[in-house]
Amino acid sequence: MKYLFLLLFAFLALSTLAQEDSIPPRPALDTSQLKNNIGKKGLFDGKSDSISIKDYRLISYGRDTTALDTTLNILKEYKHNYLRRDDFELMPFSNIGRPYNSLGVDFERNNLYPIFGARAKHFNYFEIEDIRYYNVATPMTELFFKTILEQGQTLDATLAVNTSRRLNFSLSYKGFRSLGKYQFDQVESGNFRATVNYVTLNGRYRLRAHIANQQIKSEENGGISRKELQFESGDEDFKDRSRLDVFLTDAGNRLDGKRYYLDHQFRLFGSARDSISAPKTALSLGHQFNYESKFYQFVQEAPNDYFGNAFLESIDDKAVLKKMFNQVSATFSNHTLGRLTGYANLYNYNYYFNSILITPDQTIPNQLKGEEISLGGHYEKKIGNFALSGDITYTIVGELTDNLIRAQARYRLGEKHAVSAGLHLSSRLPDFNFLLYQSEYENYNWYNFENYEKEGVYSLQFNLESQVWGNLSAKYATLDNYTYFRSTASQEDIDAGLENAFVRPFQEGSSVDHLKIKYEKELKWRKWALNNTLMYQTVTQSSEVLNVPAFVTRNTLYYSDKIFKKAMFIQTGITFKYFTAYNMNAYNPLLSEFYVQNNEELGGYPMFDYFINAKVRTMRIYLKAEHINSAWTGFNFYAAPNYPYRDFVIRFGLVWNFFS
Numbered sequence: 001m002k003y004l005f006l007l008l009f010a011f012l013a014l015s016t017l018a019q020e021d022s023i024p025p026r027p028a029l030d031t032s033q034l035k036n037n038i039g040k041k042g043l044f045d046g047k048s049d050s051i052s053i054k055d056y057r058l059i060s061y062g063r064d065t066t067a068l069d070t071t072l073n074i075l076k077e078y079k080h081n082y083l084r085r086d087d088f089e090l091m092p093f094s095n096i097g098r099p100y101n102s103l104g105v106d107f108e109r110n111n112l113y114p115i116f117g118a119r120a121k122h123f124n125y126f127e128i129e130d131i132r133y134y135n136v137a138t139p140m141t142e143l144f145f146k147t148i149l150e151q152g153q154t155l156d157a158t159l160a161v162n163t164s165r166r167l168n169f170s171l172s173y174k175g176f177r178s179l180g181k182y183q184f185d186q187v188e189s190g191n192f193r194a195t196v197n198y199v200t201l202n203g204r205y206r207l208r209a210h211i212a213n214q215q216i217k218s219e220e221n222g223g224i225s226r227k228e229l230q231f232e233s234g235d236e237d238f239k240d241r242s243r244l245d246v247f248l249t250d251a252g253n254r255l256d257g258k259r260y261y262l263d264h265q266f267r268l269f270g271s272a273r274d275s276i277s278a279p280k281t282a283l284s285l286g287h288q289f290n291y292e293s294k295f296y297q298f299v300q301e302a303p304n305d306y307f308g309n310a311f312l313e314s315i316d317d318k319a320v321l322k323k324m325f326n327q328v329s330a331t332f333s334n335h336t337l338g339r340l341t342g343y344a345n346l347y348n349y350n351y352y353f354n355s356i357l358i359t360p361d362q363t364i365p366n367q368l369k370g371e372e373i374s375l376g377g378h379y380e381k382k383i384g385n386f387a388l389s390g391d392i393t394y395t396i397v398g399e400l401t402d403n404l405i406r407a408q409a410r411y412r413l414g415e416k417h418a419v420s421a422g423l424h425l426s427s428r429l430p431d432f433n434f435l436l437y438q439s440e441y442e443n444y445n446w447y448n449f450e451n452y453e454k455e456g457v458y459s460l461q462f463n464l465e466s467q468v469w470g471n472l473s474a475k476y477a478t479l480d481n482y483t484y485f486r487s488t489a490s491q492e493d494i495d496a497g498l499e500n501a502f503v504r505p506f507q508e509g510s511s512v513d514h515l516k517i518k519y520e521k522e523l524k525w526r527k528w529a530l531n532n533t534l535m536y537q538t539v540t541q542s543s544e545v546l547n548v549p550a551f552v553t554r555n556t557l558y559y560s561d562k563i564f565k566k567a568m569f570i571q572t573g574i575t576f577k578y579f580t581a582y583n584m585n586a587y588n589p590l591l592s593e594f595y596v597q598n599n600e601e602l603g604g605y606p607m608f609d610y611f612i613n614a615k616v617r618t619m620r621i622y623l624k625a626e627h628i629n630s631a632w633t634g635f636n637f638y639a640a641p642n643y644p645y646r647d648f649v650i651r652f653g654l655v656w657n658f659f660s
Contacts, residue, residue: 055137056160056659059197059208061129068140070657072569072615074522074531074556080622080653082154082176083123084144088533088554090123091579093639094241094646095180096148097187098218099123099587101594101640103552103579104516104535107457107477108424112374112393112404113347116321117433118296118592121216121255124176126191128261128290131210133197134160134170139660144174146622146653149646152177152188154653168197181241181647184221184249190214207264217254220298220589222247222306223642225497231644234635241647247497250301251315253592257294262287270333286329286343295320298439298590307590308443308501317439317590321432324348338381338388345393347372349400353438357445364447368436372398385412402427402454416467424459430483433591434505443501444590452507456480470521479512484545485588485595494599503588503595506545513540514548531556544598549579558611572612579603586641594640602638607645618657625650 056068078086082096089104099120110129134140144156156174163169174191195210224231225245230238238244263286270282298317303310329343352367376393390407403426410420429435435449459477487494489502515538522531535552558573581604585594611624630637630648637645 051137056140057135059133059135061131065135068657070615070618070620072571072613072620074529074558074571076620076655077556077571077575077611077613077622080146080620080655082146084156089535089552091584091639092645093643094149094182095185095187096154096178097124097176097189097216098180098185098643099592099594099640101585101587103549104518104537105514105546105548106475106516107479107514108406108459109404109426109428109457112345112395112401112426112428113323113349113372114400114429114431114435116294116296116351117319117431118253118255119431120587120594121253121296121592124174124189124191124216125214125255125257126193126212128259131193131195131212131261132170133195133208133210134168135197136160136162136168138162141658141660143654143656143658145655147651148176148178149181149649151179154178166199166201170195182221182224182244183242183246184219184251187216187218189216204267205264207262209262209264210259211261212257212259214257215254216256218252220248220251220253222251222500222589223587223640224644225642227642227644232635247306247642248300248304248589251299251304251589253296253298253589255294255296255592257292259290259292262289265331280335282331282333284331284333286327286331286341288325288327288329290325291323293320293322296592298592303441305498306500307441308498310441312440315440317441317444319351319353319433319437321349321351323350338379341378343376343378345372345374345376347374347398351432351436353436355438357438359445362447364438364445365436366438368432368449370398370400372400374398374401376404386410400429404428417469418463418465420463420465422459422461422463424457424461427454427456429454430505430507433593434483437591439590441501441590443504446504448505448507452483453481455483470519472517472519474517475515477514479508479514479546482508482512482545484508485591485593486545487586487595487597491599499586499597500588500590503591508541508543508545510542512546514538514546527561528557528559531558544583545596547583547585547596547598549582549603552579553577567616569615570612571614573610575609575611577607577609578605584638584640587643597641600641602636602641605637606633607637618659620655622653622655623650624653 053070054067057065058068059065081087089102090100091103092100100123139161142158146154148154154176158170158172160168160170172193177188179186192213193210196208198207223246225247230244265284265286267282267284296319298315300315302314326346327343329341331339331341333339348371350369354366356366357364372395374393374395376391378391380389387410393404395401395403405425406423408420408422410418412418430452435452436447438445457477457479459475461473461475464472484506485503486506487499487502488504489499493499493502516535518535520533522529533554537548537550539546539548554575554577556573556575558571560571562569581601583598584602586597588595606629607627608629609624609626610628614621626649627646628648639645
């Protein structure tokens, strides 16, 4: 209840200062004119327009530019979480910052090459595609804050400055710590990002770059060990979750990563007229560079039967990946023919452990090292309401990959409707930790680089976007040589809590087919709205290697209005989420991976959240009562076997933008 009083106090204090959402005009350059008017006479004559919120822009990895959005809507409510994105297809663990189980799967790959592994540790890891660059008119600050469960907070702060009319910098840091309600469940992380975005006076040379330094650490308790007696019974003696017994009391893991990224282009001839229209004819040369080092470490003071027998008296497993990527490209643009890019890639990788492991049965090397050379091209063209894009990359030297092919067509039907279709084909080896892994635990050592086949993904997608009928997407994917983790434990070992001692990678010999249909629609009546998201999935397979819920739904009924003489905008309502019971994947803390299990069905329970959000000028305030039904719908709410979802909790947060 303390958060409720805090929120009410903030509402009353800030309402006296509330005004319409705007940025005060100032005699400065309107940066929306920058790209159109670089080098033109009169640009610096001081006769620029006043600044508006549209002059603060975010630029994505794919060069899509959007204006800073300080509005409050239901989509912002869905994104006000630890990940800062909609988690509809994810199921969080009890503590914030812990792994997320997958309720929906998507096999399309943005990366040509295998990834590091430890995928459960990467939900809060900023990849290249997650970095945003800025073009701001004046210095801008954004603060994201949200309370956690116990002893800690979440804060994500960004400062973006425009030191000149063509040079923008940003500094961002996301810090997090949460003790959690269960024993040995503490999580902490730090994500530092620094970006630069630059364009010369004549617009011929453009550069963007970033540095990222990230660390994610967590204690691992292996889940609760006596769940039927202590958790599912609802015994009052165990409502204090710190009293529940857990499997591990001395284990932890961490993921560290450092990245240096550069992307720049030089236009040989031709001039861009504006940010939308392509030049009549232009030729540009480009270069992209990325160097990243990353390590994953699992430590434990003493071995535990939970993972089987060990070689040493203490556990310190460490996997390291260092990779460097260079791409040179040439882009030809023509107003009639479209935009065509050809490129060549050089990828160097070094994935290694400290020593070679020799056992009576086999010798496991400590390193996978090599380089890949690939050629590719990208094409895009827009004709009226029809847009076409596609790219293809083919490896000519190397063993990790074969190809990556993507194509998309989109047609807009008037102002309210659009249809699109997409194709994806890719072939590459599984993630590095499937191919090679070493551990002080005997059963966690394998080498599959020479005997695993490349995974093939073939998918088709159809989308309908309509302001009248809603958004509908359907995706059908076929997987060849699908690779996964599974435990070979007997039922006796499972009953004894030793399932994780026998987790290993496997590759499915038969094809796996997956169909996902997703529908989104909001219904409005006066100041009331009902936002609906529904997802249906089905899998065709000869063995149960891919388990997903058949049906997932999220429905939010909410009310919106302006109060305090229209100085404050509020939204309040209740969200219902449900997914059908299925063989939910289990979590392995040594690998930081989920593995397939077919012994226990979980799910089939409702989750209700109540929220009240408000907007005052450029500040959005969030108050949410999460899982309000936890005490009266049964204690069977799990995020993975032995890992419960969180109990009822009230959390407070805000997002605030400042302008100088």
